[in-house]
Amino acid sequence: MPTPLELHAAWVYTGDANSGVLKNHTLCVDQRGRIEALLPTQEAPRNPNAQQIELGNHLLMPGLINCHGHAAMTLLRGFADDLALTPWLQNHIWPTEGRWVDGDFVTDGVNIAMAEMIKTGTTTFSDQYFFPDRTAQAASDAGLRCQVNFPIINVPTQWAKTPAEYLSKGLSVRDTFKSSELISVIFGPHSPYSLDEKEIAKIATLANELEMGIQMHVHETRPEVLHAVEMNGERPIATLNRLGMLGPHMQCVHMVWLSKDDIRVIADSGSHVIHCPSSNMKLASGICPVNDLLNAGINLAIGTDGAASNNGLNLFAEVRLAALLAKLSSEDPATLNAEQALHMATLGGAKALGLDHETGSLSYGKWADMIAVNFDAAAMQPLHNPISQVVYAGHGAHVQHSWVAGRCLLNNGKLQTLDEPQIIRTAQAWRAKIAGSKSDTAYPKDTP
Numbered sequence: 001m002p003t004p005l006e007l008h009a010a011w012v013y014t015g016d017a018n019s020g021v022l023k024n025h026t027l028c029v030d031q032r033g034r035i036e037a038l039l040p041t042q043e044a045p046r047n048p049n050a051q052q053i054e055l056g057n058h059l060l061m062p063g064l065i066n067c068h069g070h071a072a073m074t075l076l077r078g079f080a081d082d083l084a085l086t087p088w089l090q091n092h093i094w095p096t097e098g099r100w101v102d103g104d105f106v107t108d109g110v111n112i113a114m115a116e117m118i119k120t121g122t123t124t125f126s127d128q129y130f131f132p133d134r135t136a137q138a139a140s141d142a143g144l145r146c147q148v149n150f151p152i153i154n155v156p157t158q159w160a161k162t163p164a165e166y167l168s169k170g171l172s173v174r175d176t177f178k179s180s181e182l183i184s185v186i187f188g189p190h191s192p193y194s195l196d197e198k199e200i201a202k203i204a205t206l207a208n209e210l211e212m213g214i215q216m217h218v219h220e221t222r223p224e225v226l227h228a229v230e231m232n233g234e235r236p237i238a239t240l241n242r243l244g245m246l247g248p249h250m251q252c253v254h255m256v257w258l259s260k261d262d263i264r265v266i267a268d269s270g271s272h273v274i275h276c277p278s279s280n281m282k283l284a285s286g287i288c289p290v291n292d293l294l295n296a297g298i299n300l301a302i303g304t305d306g307a308a309s310n311n312g313l314n315l316f317a318e319v320r321l322a323a324l325l326a327k328l329s330s331e332d333p334a335t336l337n338a339e340q341a342l343h344m345a346t347l348g349g350a351k352a353l354g355l356d357h358e359t360g361s362l363s364y365g366k367w368a369d370m371i372a373v374n375f376d377a378a379a380m381q382p383l384h385n386p387i388s389q390v391v392y393a394g395h396g397a398h399v400q401h402s403w404v405a406g407r408c409l410l411n412n413g414k415l416q417t418l419d420e421p422q423i424i425r426t427a428q429a430w431r432a433k434i435a436g437s438k439s440d441t442a443y444p445k446d447t448p
Helices: 071-076 085-100 104-120 131-140 161-178 198-212 221-231 236-241 260-269 277-282 290-294 315-330 337-343 347-352 388-391 420-436
Strands: 003-014 021-029 037-039 050-060 064-066 122-127 145-152 182-189 216-218 248-255 273-274 300-301 370-374 400-405 407-411
Touching: 003 104, 003 370, 003 388, 021 050, 050 388, 050 400, 064 131, 064 315, 064 347, 071 085, 071 104, 085 420, 104 122, 104 131, 104 407, 104 420, 122 131, 122 400, 131 145, 131 161, 131 182, 145 161, 161 182, 161 198, 182 198, 198 216, 198 236, 221 236, 236 260, 260 290, 273 347, 277 315, 290 300, 290 315, 300 315, 300 337, 300 347, 315 337, 315 388, 337 347, 337 388
Parallel strands: 003 050, 064 122, 122 145, 145 182, 182 216, 216 248, 248 273, 273 300
Antiparallel strands: 003 021, 021 037, 050 370, 370 400, 400 407
């Protein structure tokens, strides 16, 4: 069990609506790892049984929530850059995954990803990849909160061969971790184009019956949308709506190519949108119409996507980029202000994952999932507005401390639950194996 904590910070951002930033406040965490009080530091009880943590000139805030990624693909970081989505997937990523992906690949890749995410402020991540049981176990061992989206796709892999087998194995993972306080399991159908309509309808029915969430890549590229219209006579969002997939349990990832009717359908259904700005830019997929979605009242969250299509899992970088892209695409510098952008990575993310009753803000009774950002660095001075500073000047490197359910995962920049030197050695070993493989002739092997 965690030790009771009293954290004394110069600044506290709770993440709750219109809360602003509190100065010189203390957050009290009970032995269960839940928040029990937030009050001015001069009124703090100084419980002799609690660990007293003097944060000084830090901003204490909710941990970031990375709502979409493929953590194990960190082992393919930089493997096939500067390509469009279809050739990137079909000619490079999928053949290499077919050669290498197994349980050990996933465990090792997830550990690398978690080390990076913890050190850059993420306390909850959502993941869709093969061998999701390995991802769930690795996250549980590291003490990181994780939503596992077990994949369902009409493509055989080493984990499953048919959509029915993906479903069966995924529901088994759900049963294994159903009592976990850190791990939640939902459906992860890959995309509308990778499954038949009858399979999508079945997932929609099961999600409603079992009260489970769904996360899916939707409207990611223009060709995807045009092909759907050509084949089905309707856009993917219309198909998903007709099959009963949309609703407050639905997490739509990417959502780049949207019409006014698409946005209306999403808003009416209460579905959530997860924006992945770096990945969309790197693959030249397009820009999510954030301003139009906000104006429609749609809840927005943010994700890094995998390191193979982003090259980094630093969610602070995504928050800044999301804010800047929204301003550029709308030609309005007031679009997606700093606090709105940060909301996407905290309470907005928790709401999208269906976890806003447990995390996403520093509120009474919620888990103490939080980070401390150091304002002492030259790049963070002078300090006029803590929220603007974090969004526009901050970086994951400024995160000094991290806790999940009151358990310390990062202390003064040092990982507490993961062996970083061993993780780096493992990553280097995988690079050597993959580089020495003959599975991808498009890229040169090691040279003397």
